Amino acid sequence: MTSPTQTNIVLRAADVWKSYDDGAITVLNGVNFEAIEGQTVALTGPSGCGKSTLLHLLGGLDEPDRGRISVNSVELNQHRSRLHLLRHEIGFVFQMHNLIPDLTLEENCLIPTVAAGVDRHTARARLKQLTDRTGLSHRLNNRIQKLSGGERQRTALCRALMNSPRILLADEPTGSLDEKTSATVFQLLLDIAATEGVTLVMATHDRSLAQRCDRLVEMHDGRIHEPQPL
Amino acid sequence: MIFLKLIFTNLLRHRIRSVISIAGIAFSVAAMLTIVTILQGAVGMFSGILSSDSQIIVFERNVSDLFFSDVPASAVADIASWPIVQHADPVLFGIVSSSDHPIITCFGITESDARLRKATWIGGARSDFGKQTDGVVLGERAAEFLHSSIGSHVAIGHGTFHVIGIIKTANGFEDGGVFMPLKSAQAFFHKEGSSSVITVKLHDKNDATKFKAMVKAKFPTLVALEDQEFTRSYSQFKILKATAWAVGGCGLLLGGLGVANTMIMSVFTRIREIAILRVSGFSNLQIAGMIFGESALVSVIGAITGLLIGAGFLLVLKLVPALHGYVDVSIQAVVVLIVIVLALLTGVAGALYPAIYAMRVRPVEALRFE
Numbered sequence: 001m002t003s004p005t006q007t008n009i010v011l012r013a014a015d016v017w018k019s020y021d022d023g024a025i026t027v028l029n030g031v032n033f034e035a036i037e038g039q040t041v042a043l044t045g046p047s048g049c050g051k052s053t054l055l056h057l058l059g060g061l062d063e064p065d066r067g068r069i070s071v072n073s074v075e076l077n078q079h080r081s082r083l084h085l086l087r088h089e090i091g092f093v094f095q096m097h098n099l100i101p102d103l104t105l106e107e108n109c110l111i112p113t114v115a116a117g118v119d120r121h122t123a124r125a126r127l128k129q130l131t132d133r134t135g136l137s138h139r140l141n142n143r144i145q146k147l148s149g150g151e152r153q154r155t156a157l158c159r160a161l162m163n164s165p166r167i168l169l170a171d172e173p174t175g176s177l178d179e180k181t182s183a184t185v186f187q188l189l190l191d192i193a194a195t196e197g198v199t200l201v202m203a204t205h206d207r208s209l210a211q212r213c214d215r216l217v218e219m220h221d222g223r224i225h226e227p228q229p230l
Numbered sequence: 231m232i233f234l235k236l237i238f239t240n241l242l243r244h245r246i247r248s249v250i251s252i253a254g255i256a257f258s259v260a261a262m263l264t265i266v267t268i269l270q271g272a273v274g275m276f277s278g279i280l281s282s283d284s285q286i287i288v289f290e291r292n293v294s295d296l297f298f299s300d301v302p303a304s305a306v307a308d309i310a311s312w313p314i315v316q317h318a319d320p321v322l323f324g325i326v327s328s329s330d331h332p333i334i335t336c337f338g339i340t341e342s343d344a345r346l347r348k349a350t351w352i353g354g355a356r357s358d359f360g361k362q363t364d365g366v367v368l369g370e371r372a373a374e375f376l377h378s379s380i381g382s383h384v385a386i387g388h389g390t391f392h393v394i395g396i397i398k399t400a401n402g403f404e405d406g407g408v409f410m411p412l413k414s415a416q417a418f419f420h421k422e423g424s425s426s427v428i429t430v431k432l433h434d435k436n437d438a439t440k441f442k443a444m445v446k447a448k449f450p451t452l453v454a455l456e457d458q459e460f461t462r463s464y465s466q467f468k469i470l471k472a473t474a475w476a477v478g479g480c481g482l483l484l485g486g487l488g489v490a491n492t493m494i495m496s497v498f499t500r501i502r503e504i505a506i507l508r509v510s511g512f513s514n515l516q517i518a519g520m521i522f523g524e525s526a527l528v529s530v531i532g533a534i535t536g537l538l539i540g541a542g543f544l545l546v547l548k549l550v551p552a553l554h555g556y557v558d559v560s561i562q563a564v565v566v567l568i569v570i571v572l573a574l575l576t577g578v579a580g581a582l583y584p585a586i587y588a589m590r591v592r593p594v595e596a597l598r599f600e
Contacts, residue, residue, distance in 0.1 A: 061594040062594040086511045098502065098597070100503055102242075107235060111512075112511050114232045115507070115511035115513070163511070
């Protein structure tokens with residue numbers, strides 16, 4: 001395992017607490033977490049242990065009750081804009097693909113480039129690169145309904161990577177896929193993360209898949225237990 | 231393109247809802263266009279009666295309705311004698327009824343009045359006007375609905391009159407009116423020695439200001455207004471126009487509520503989609519732009535459809551024989567513009583709450599339960 005230094009830690013959660021329903025449900029109990037540049041990290045643990053919540057907090061989709069979240073050494077509340085984070089620095093992949101069904105694969109993938117105001121030529125070049133890489137280039141004009149589960153999740157992966165974020169947060173990205181497709185998509189995630197130099201933090205129930213990451217972090221009752229170096 | 235497609239896609243996704251919304255705006259716009267155009271036409275026609283071969287109208291100061299205006303005959307004679315005046319025609323307005331028609335407009339005029347001079351005489355001769363106290367001239371439409379012809383007698387109000395002429399005029403009110411000799415009208419309406427207005431033509435229209443000052447100095451109870459001035463300031467016209475816009479506005483308000491309902495449903499049914507757009511980097515402005523874009527599209531399509539429906543309806547009205555000449559259906563460009571702008575504003579206002587709601591969607595909450 002690479003030893004983390006101040007300079008290459010891209011994600012950090014320091015003593016992060018989070019609860020819902022006015023404190024009735026505590027989800028995170030003082031979580032400390034770090035991910036270094038280019039690392040693939042699997043967050044595992046039972047349902048409700050706080051994996052998704054931690055991912056949401058790391059990605060700036062939610063705010064902790066207490067504690068600090070830093071992305072690229074900048075605290076989230078000091079970050080110039082969460083919008084900038086979502087547009088350029090962080091990509092999300094969810095268990096359900098969360099694609100817009102009435103749009104084509106191509107149009108779904110281009111959404112982040114529209115949000116970020118990327119010029120059409122650059123956006124299409126990036127789209128071609130990613131769809132070639134994920135084997136979807138022949139399905140560009142297909143609507144989402146016509147894609148298989150695996151294709152949909154690969155499309156979601158392309159969409160997350162369109163603006164070349166340095167961090168990819170994946171919440172059970174293979175959770176809704178069959179075993180074979182799941183393994184394929186998972187490997188694709190790891191391959192792309194490696195070739196693009198992306199830091200991947202992924203929540204998963206599947207321990208066998210998780211063990212293929214650089215690091216496996218176990219969560220239980222809103223706490224991170226001993227990170228296990230692999 | 232994708233931004234536009236997101237807008238179109240959502241409208242197409244719920245076609246029936248979108249069509250109902252568009253129909254709401256369309257019928258509101260059609261109603262507003264029809265009402266405003268008809269009333270503006272009516273105002274225009276009434277102004278036309280007053281400005282027939284004249285530039286200035288003199289009437290009693292501070293009256294709410296010209297039918298209540300009382301201009302003494304002495305003022306008519308005096309004003310007619312002023313050197314800057316080419317001619318001054320007294321007109322007495324009255325409303326009467328017949329057995330079949332509750333409202334018939336009567337014009338008490340002199341034989342030299344421009345209305346008689348400029349009209350096309352279908353029957354009778356202008357020279358006969360005023361020779362008999364019971365001799366009246368009917369507008370072509372009035373002759374039709376009173377089933378009268380030259381020489382026949384017609385019951386109007388509490389009297390019976392002898393039809394000595396039938397004229398055709400371009401003005402619907404005049405075409406459906408009865409023209410009586412001024413003295414007969416004064417007697418009939420118990421307004422001996424007075425008229426409702428004096429319509430005045432000057433030798434030089436640049437003397438209008440001077441003329442108005444003279445009227446003010448000589449007859450403090452009267453007021454002189456140039457035709458356009460009168461049209462702008464006459465309270466009845468203002469009330470009519472305000473009523474037209476208010477009724478049309480209520481229609482648009484209902485249309486706007488329809489748009490609001492559609493947009494609220496549109497936002498509620500795709501919270502997840504909005505959440506995904508947020509996660510993909512869409513800003514509040516972009517989300518709001520999408521919602522406003524949808525409502526603007528509904529409004530524009532609705533406005534165009536409404537304009538077509540309204541124009542069609544006005545054309546049908548124009549073809550109805552009973553309304554011939556009464557309804558001026560020429561649609562003014564400014565009215566079209568105002569109606570479109572109002573429809574757009576209505577659409578935008580209707581999308582205000584849905585847009586605010588959409589901007590407040592928190593992706594983490596929308597996506598928490600997969």
